[in-house]
Amino acid sequence: MTQNVYKSHDHHACIDSAVAEARRLCDEKGVRLTPVRQRVLELVWDNHKPVGAYDLLPKLAEEGFNSAPPTVYRALDFLLDLGLVHRINSLNAFIGCNHPGHSHPTCFFVCRECGMAQELDATPLNEIARQAEQQLGVRVEQQMTELMGLCPRCQKAS
Amino acid sequence: MTQNVYKSHDHHACIDSAVAEARRLCDEKGVRLTPVRQRVLELVWDNHKPVGAYDLLPKLAEEGFNSAPPTVYRALDFLLDLGLVHRINSLNAFIGCNHPGHSHPTCFFVCRECGMAQELDATPLNEIARQAEQQLGVRVEQQMTELMGLCPRCQKAS
DNA sequence: CATCAGAATGTAATATTATAACCTAAACTG
DNA sequence: CAGTTTAGGTTATAATATTACATTCTGATG
Ligand SMILES: [Zn+2]
Ligand SMILES: [Zn+2]
Ligand SMILES: [Zn+2]
Ligand SMILES: [Zn+2]
Numbered sequence: 124m125t126q127n128v129y130k131s132h133d134h135h136a137c138i139d140s141a142v143a144e145a146r147r148l149c150d151e152k153g154v155r156l157t158p159v160r161q162r163v164l165e166l167v168w169d170n171h172k173p174v175g176a177y178d179l180l181p182k183l184a185e186e187g188f189n190s191a192p193p194t195v196y197r198a199l200d201f202l203l204d205l206g207l208v209h210r211i212n213s214l215n216a217f218i219g220c221n222h223p224g225h226s227h228p229t230c231f232f233v234c235r236e237c238g239m240a241q242e243l244d245a246t247p248l249n250e251i252a253r254q255a256e257q258q259l260g261v262r263v264e265q266q267m268t269e270l271m272g273l274c275p276r277c278q279k280a281s
Numbered sequence: 282m283t284q285n286v287y288k289s290h291d292h293h294a295c296i297d298s299a300v301a302e303a304r305r306l307c308d309e310k311g312v313r314l315t316p317v318r319q320r321v322l323e324l325v326w327d328n329h330k331p332v333g334a335y336d337l338l339p340k341l342a343e344e345g346f347n348s349a350p351p352t353v354y355r356a357l358d359f360l361l362d363l364g365l366v367h368r369i370n371s372l373n374a375f376i377g378c379n380h381p382g383h384s385h386p387t388c389f390f391v392c393r394e395c396g397m398a399q400e401l402d403a404t405p406l407n408e409i410a411r412q413a414e415q416q417l418g419v420r421v422e423q424q425m426t427e428l429m430g431l432c433p434r435c436q437k438a439s
Numbered sequence: 440c441a442t443c444a445g446a447a448t449g450t451a452a453t454a455t456t457a458t459a460a461c462c463t464a465a466a467c468t469g
Numbered sequence: 470c471a472g473t474t475t476a477g478g479t480t481a482t483a484a485t486a487t488t489a490c491a492t493t494c495t496g497a498t499g
Binding site for chain 1: 455456457458459466
Binding site for chain 2: 127129212213230232234235241243244245247248250251252254255258259260261262263264265266267268269270271272273274275278
């Protein structure tokens, strides 16, 4: 895992590096990081909590961007395709990827109290995929693991 | 994994054993497997494809059951609580559990073509949870892994 | 049996999340 | 510049899920 979100850190650095990485990737692939796409990426990175698509709408509106569901879903789809964000299915919410650029099995821990999410190293998951492929003959193309529980802070608080 | 759903099998036996197991569990816990709950369980087990809540409504209606979203969501919540069914978050859909009665990390392979889902042995996932707990200090309470890809049949078909 | 409490269900309305369809504008391509 | 592709604007609607409150059923108790 690239970073522990439960430790305090310079979060502006998180955002900046996410944007820089996005720009690099878009250049590489010859696609455009348009203003609304970049702004959605920044908003998703606003903190380490997964954010719902509809939470983004008013923020975009405030800033003079067009604000309608298709706008934000298009931007999110674009970012998902590039692997710049992940979707946390159990929350219908989106969060920035810590190591975009190479497609990878996805694994997050999400605190059920505060909502903070931590991306985890998912390499052990490859074992499961490999087993399924061998034993069942399936072909695994994608995978997502979501762990739920309490983060260190919320454990103390309760 | 208790069974390979991609092999042909007596599926009535799947349904029957699911219902029997449900009855046993309900007795044990002193809760009631009412007609609508049982019927929802049977409908979820109708095949090995995850089924959406709203797919169940017309089927219940046909059979004279009350049919409104709260009815089916209540039944599904009941079954989820007991661990009799799982929710596939990436599909907003529900599927019967192969080994209910003891809460367990959940892991499914879902074919993106035909929709069939196979529950997998999730023990390797405990390792991930253990690591997260050690390295981050989180407490993991639940976990779900969803693999997506092509099942053996759909690979041949393409 | 009569009564009561809790559990389950009925019903109407509404909230939340996501997509379809169709049109316009901007950006590359040669 | 003309033609093509890509992105965005706009309206409407689909799909999924929950709230709130009334009613009925069930099992327990006196
Ligand atoms: Zn940060
Ligand atoms: Zn990632
Ligand atoms: Zn079966
Ligand atoms: Zn299960």
